[in-house]
Amino acid sequence: MAGGTGTCAAHGGGSITLALNAAESRVQAAALRDGETLFAQEWHVPSQGTELLAPALADAFERMRLSLADVRRIACVQGPGSFTGLRLVLSTAAGMARALGAEQAGLSYTQLLACGPLLP
Numbered sequence: 459m460a461g462g463t464g465t466c467a468a469h470g471g472g473s474i475t476l477a478l479n480a481a482e483s484r485v486q487a488a489a490l491r492d493g494e495t496l497f498a499q500e501w502h503v504p505s506q507g508t509e510l511l512a513p514a515l516a517d518a519f520e521r522m523r524l525s526l527a528d529v530r531r532i533a534c535v536q537g538p539g540s541f542t543g544l545r546l547v548l549s550t551a552a553g554m555a556r557a558l559g560a561e562q563a564g565l566s567y568t569q570l571l572a573c574g575p576l577l578p
Contacts, residue, residue, distance in 0.1 A: 473530035476554070478511075478547040481539025481567040485511055485546070489524065497522050508542075511550055529560050536564035 472491050479486040488498040497518050503510050519526055534551040537544055555562045 472528070474524065474528045475531040475533065476515075476529050476551075476560075477565075478532070478534040478551055479565075479567070479570075480511075480543030480547045481535045481537070482543065483540070485514075485543070487511070487515060487518065489518070489522070489529075496524060508546055511546060515550075526554070526558065529554065529558050531561045531563065533563040533565050535567045535570065537567060539567050 474496065475490045477486075477488045477490070484500055484502045486498075486500045489496040499514065499518055501510055501514065516526070532551045532555050534547045535544065536548060551562060554560065
């Protein structure tokens with residue numbers, strides 16, 4: 459995953475929540491289980507997010523020895539922000555949710571910014 463930065467933590471069993479954001483010129487993904495961050499990754503890709511997101515998620519899950527089948531909730535920023543970035547994460551989230559039978563939730567980027575940083 460060239461160009462990415464991130465953090466990770468040890469993991470156990472249970473369902474995973476995946477959070478996605480591409481409201482600006484970066485793509486962000488985080489996986490959490492029971493309030494613990496399993497991984498958080500950010501890529502600065504102003505024009506290549508479409509080619510990056512799905513393979514990067516697959517790689518992150520593989521590196522952390524996690525299964526995409528354990529994703530039970532997917533939250534993604536739904537706006538406001540970059541049309542292309544939002545379309546990317548919303549369509550990825552919708553496709554994954556349908557394939558995995560996961561619940562979906564939309565997040566307001568403005569409200570998230572008001573909360574301050576959620577991850578280091």
